[in-house]
Amino acid sequence: MNSLKDKVCLVTGAGSIRGMGHAISVRFAGEGASVVAVDKEMTPKSIWPGEENWRGMEAVVEEIEAAGGKGLAVVGDISSSKDVGNIIVKTLDRFGKIDVFIQCVGIRGPMTTPIVDLDEKVWRNIINVNLTGPFLMAKAVAKAMIPEPEGKKMVFISSLAGSRGYTGSAGYCASKHGVIGLAKTLALELAQYKINVNIISPGAFETNLRDESIAERAKAEGISVAELLKRQAEGPRTGPPPIPLGRMGTSQDIADLVMFLVTDKSSYITAQEIRISGGGE
Amino acid sequence: MKSLEGKVALVTGAGSVRGMGRAVSLRLAGEGANIVVVDREMAPKSIWPGDENWRGLEVVVEEITALGSEGLAVIADISKSEDVDDIVTKALDRFGKIDILVHCAAIRGPVGPTVVELDEEIWNRVINVNLTGSFLICKAVAKTMIDNPEGKKIVIIASVAGTFGAPGSVSYCASKYGVIGLAKTLALELAQYKINVNAINPDTISTNLVDERIVAAAEREGISVAELLKRRADSPPMGPNIPLGRHGEPSEVADLVYFLVSEQSSYITGQTINIDGGAH
Numbered sequence: 277m278n279s280l281k282d283k284v285c286l287v288t289g290a291g292s293i294r295g296m297g298h299a300i301s302v303r304f305a306g307e308g309a310s311v312v313a314v315d316k317e318m319t320p321k322s323i324w325p326g327e328e329n330w331r332g333m334e335a336v337v338e339e340i341e342a343a344g345g346k347g348l349a350v351v352g353d354i355s356s357s358k359d360v361g362n363i364i365v366k367t368l369d370r371f372g373k374i375d376v377f378i379q380c381v382g383i384r385g386p387m388t389t390p391i392v393d394l395d396e397k398v399w400r401n402i403i404n405v406n407l408t409g410p411f412l413m414a415k416a417v418a419k420a421m422i423p424e425p426e427g428k429k430m431v432f433i434s435s436l437a438g439s440r441g442y443t444g445s446a447g448y449c450a451s452k453h454g455v456i457g458l459a460k461t462l463a464l465e466l467a468q469y470k471i472n473v474n475i476i477s478p479g480a481f482e483t484n485l486r487d488e489s490i491a492e493r494a495k496a497e498g499i500s501v502a503e504l505l506k507r508q509a510e511g512p513r514t515g516p517p518p519i520p521l522g523r524m525g526t527s528q529d530i531a532d533l534v535m536f537l538v539t540d541k542s543s544y545i546t547a548q549e550i551r552i553s554g555g556g557e
Numbered sequence: 558m559k560s561l562e563g564k565v566a567l568v569t570g571a572g573s574v575r576g577m578g579r580a581v582s583l584r585l586a587g588e589g590a591n592i593v594v595v596d597r598e599m600a601p602k603s604i605w606p607g608d609e610n611w612r613g614l615e616v617v618v619e620e621i622t623a624l625g626s627e628g629l630a631v632i633a634d635i636s637k638s639e640d641v642d643d644i645v646t647k648a649l650d651r652f653g654k655i656d657i658l659v660h661c662a663a664i665r666g667p668v669g670p671t672v673v674e675l676d677e678e679i680w681n682r683v684i685n686v687n688l689t690g691s692f693l694i695c696k697a698v699a700k701t702m703i704d705n706p707e708g709k710k711i712v713i714i715a716s717v718a719g720t721f722g723a724p725g726s727v728s729y730c731a732s733k734y735g736v737i738g739l740a741k742t743l744a745l746e747l748a749q750y751k752i753n754v755n756a757i758n759p760d761t762i763s764t765n766l767v768d769e770r771i772v773a774a775a776e777r778e779g780i781s782v783a784e785l786l787k788r789r790a791d792s793p794p795m796g797p798n799i800p801l802g803r804h805g806e807p808s809e810v811a812d813l814v815y816f817l818v819s820e821q822s823s824y825i826t827g828q829t830i831n832i833d834g835g836a837h
Contacts, residue, residue, distance in 0.1 A: 467800030467835045520748030521826060529824035536821065541812040544805040547835035555748045555827040 279539055280309035284371040286363070288354055288413060289380035289433075291315030291332045292484040293322050296433060297380035298336055299527030300534050305345025307535070309376070312348045312367045313337060316381070323487045323501050346371075354381050354409035364416045376538045377417040377430045379410050382452075387489045388444040399447045406451030407458070414462055418471070425469035429538040432459040433530070434477045436553055452477075456549055463547030472546040474537050479553025481525040520555030559589030560819060564708075565652040567644070569635055569694060570662030572596030572613040573765040574603045577714060578661035579617050580807035581814045586626040588815065590657065593629045593648045594618065597662070604768045604782050627652075635662050635690035638697075645697045657818045658698045658711045663687045665766050666728040668773060680728045687732035691739055699747060706750035710818040713740045714810070715756040715829060717837050737829055744827035753826040755817050760833030762805040801834035 285304045290297035290313035301311045319332030333349035340347030350366050352359035367374055385402040386394070410432060421428040437445060438452035456475055463473035494504040533552055536542055566585045571578035571594035582592045600613025614630035621628030629651050633640035648655055666683035667675070691713060702709040718726065719733030737756055744754035761767065775785040813832055816822055831837055 463835055464800050467802070470801065520745050521751060521824065522748070525824045532821040533825065536816045541816065544801065544809040544834055545813065545830070545832050546801060547837075548831050550825070550830055551828050552825050553827075554824050555744055557827075 277306060278308040280304055280307035280376070283309045283375040284312070284367070284373050285309045285376040285378065285538075286312045286314065286367055286374050286417065287378045287380060288314040289382065290336055291317065291349075292320045293327050293330045293335075294324070294482060294484045294527065295320075295380065296478075296481070296483060296527045296530045297378070299531040300378055300380065301336055301347075302339045302343050303531035303535055304376070305340040305343035305347065308344060310346040310348075310371050311340050312350060312363075312371070312374075313340070314350050314352055314354070314363055314381075316351070316353050318349075318351055320484065321487070322484050323491055324505065325502050354413050355404045357412050360412045360416050363413075364420060368420065373424070374417055374420050375428055377413070377421075378534060378538075379413055379430070379432045381409055382406050382433065382435075382485065384485050384488055385447040386444065387448075387492075389446075390444060391446045394446055402447035403451050403454070406448070407454040410455055411458055414458065418462065418466060421471055422466075422469055425466075425471050427540065428469075428471045430459075430462070430466075430471065430473045431534050431537050432473070432475045434459070434475050434549065436477050436479050436551065436556065438475075438477055439549070440557070460547050460549075467546060470543075472537070472543065474542075474545060474547070475549040476530065476533055476537070477549055477551045477553070478525055478530060479551070479556040480519065481527070481530070483527060518556075519553070523554060525552060525554060559587075561585055561657075562589035564590040564656040565593070565648070565654055566590045566657035566659060566818070567593040567595065567648055567655050567698060568659045568661060569595045570660075570714075571617055572598065573601045574608050574611040574613075575605065575763065575765045575807065576601075576661065577759070577762065577764055577807045577810045578659070580811040581659050581661065582617055582628075583620055583624065584808070584811035584815050585657065585659075585818070586621040586624040586628065589626060591627040591629075591652055592621050593631060593644070593652070593655075594621070595631045595633055595635070595644055595662070597632070597634050599630075599632055601765065602768075603765050604772060605786065606783055635694050636685045638693050641693045641697045644694070645701060649701065654705070655698055655701050656709055658694070659814055659818070660691055660694055660711070660713045662690060662694075663714065663732075663766070665769055666726065666732075668770050669725045671725060672727050675727060683728035684732050684735070687729070688735040688739070691736050695739065695743055699743065699752070702752055703747075703750055706747075706752050708820070709750075709752045711740075711743065711747075711752065711754040712814050712817050713754070713756045715740065715758050717758045717760045717831055717833050719756075719758060719829070720831075720837065740829070741827050748826060751823075753817070753823065755822075755825060755827070756829040757810065757813055757817070758829050758831045758833070759805060759810055760799070760831070760836045762807060762810060762832075764807055799834040799836045803834065805832060805834060
């Protein structure tokens with residue numbers, strides 16, 4: 277399949293083994309695209325058994341090439357404008373343009389800390405990575421797209437937490453609300469160039485984003501992470517409300533939707549937030 | 558193999574020459590599905606020059622056949638439960654099952670009268686077709702899907718008018734809000750069977766649904782419909798602030814429908830997706 281032949285796709289947050297960015301990058305490569313995979317570190321950790329030796333971006337680039345695309349790994353912190361400048365320069369040096377931009381980077385932050393107890397530093401860090409980071413990337417990528425805008429596409433990964441409150445998760449929630457405001461404004465500003473900008477809001481997904489909270493929960497319950505993962509896999513799920521379709525989402529589910537949003541089959545869809553949540557609100 | 562080979566799709570509101578239902582039928586037929594095309598009349602009228610001899614469902618079935626699939630035309634009023642039963646019986650008799658329902662049938666109702674001016678009978682007619690019709694067809698088709706639910710999909714065409722008030726169009730607006738409530742509830746009720754149900758909210762798409770509005774505008778300006786259409790073709794109206802600067806095409810809605818009935822969207826259910834050039 278070659279629907280993205282000759283396209284250059286920049287995907288942030290692409291280094292985690294169970295991440296959406298990883299799945300999206302490989303999916304694009306399978307459609308013939310050149311993919312620039314960006315992450316803050318070369319090998320983001322995973323807590324899942326058997327994934328201790330994950331080689332991160334190096335492995336992602338190998339998978340991209342095995343799938344038929346060209347790959348370039350760039351290590352960069354999207355909340356630093358200097359790093360963002362470097363990501364763009366390296367992309368343009370290697371591939372000469374950016375056709376598709378997928379913003380997946382996000383951190384979860386604390387999940388059980390009420391606002392009255394939330395440390396300012398922790399708050400600032402989440403907003404910086406989850407909201408200012410996407411702003412800096414979007415600004416730099418849009419500048420690169422505008423001179424030759426035809427067929428250019430952007431997709432921002434937000435969250436169901438971008439449209440409702442979740443107690444104990446103020447930083448994540450506020451940052452994801454903000455991402456929706458950023459992307460909708462950007463969509464209106466770029467519509468004159470026919471650049472499509474849309475938002476995907478996933479519900480609960482099996483990605484490494486939840487690792488930190490799982491590790492914390494294991495610590496709180498006084499058991500090992502492996503034991504908690506085993507219990508969760510076997511026992512009834514506690515915590516979030518039940519998912520109508522009865523399963524968590526997979527990175528593949530996200531990659532399929534992203535794919536639709538970057539093809540010419542969705543050219544009249546812009547400034548929209550699409551939820552992918554198995555029917556969960 | 559085509560991606561919908563072996564599937565049976567039922568598409569309501571499929572008889573208009575410029576309708577979404579026709580575009581959807583042909584898109585799904587092109588992917589290999591057999592299609593039951595439903596409309597209230599054989600050949601719904603079009604005001605557009607050159608469309609005078611449109612033969613309606615008969616042509617749509619010919620087009621489906623030309624794409625290598627089978628088509629069946631059923632004339633029925635979806636606001637009547639006996640007609641809806643007839644649709645489902647004929648679909649099952651011919652094809653044995655319904656995998657996909659794409660519900661497009663709707664009427665626009667009056668454009669202009671405010672709530673305080675609107676005639677109750679007109680209100681009832683719009684609610685009856687747009688909302689009760691949606692309920693009846695969804696209920697009847699969902700019943701046939703539940704026994705063998707794998708891969709079954711329902712897509713309902715609502716409207717962006719189902720998300721904000723529309724002065725002068727209260728019956729359309731209220732019916733489309735209602736359709737969204739129906740679709741979301743149905744999605745939650747059918748999720749246990751893994752049947753996906755989603756709604757699409759188009760804004761202005763170049764279909765025959767806007768014909769009535771164009772006739773009214775021509776009358777207001779004191780010119781013929783043909784003259785107005787010509788003027789608009791020369792300088793298309795921007796519409797109320799459409800960021801992408803143009804109206805949508807039925808084929809664009811068909812592309813979105815195809816995504817929602819494919820295996821590429823199996824974790825998406827209970828959602829409304831706007832297709833409106835960024836307008837809302």
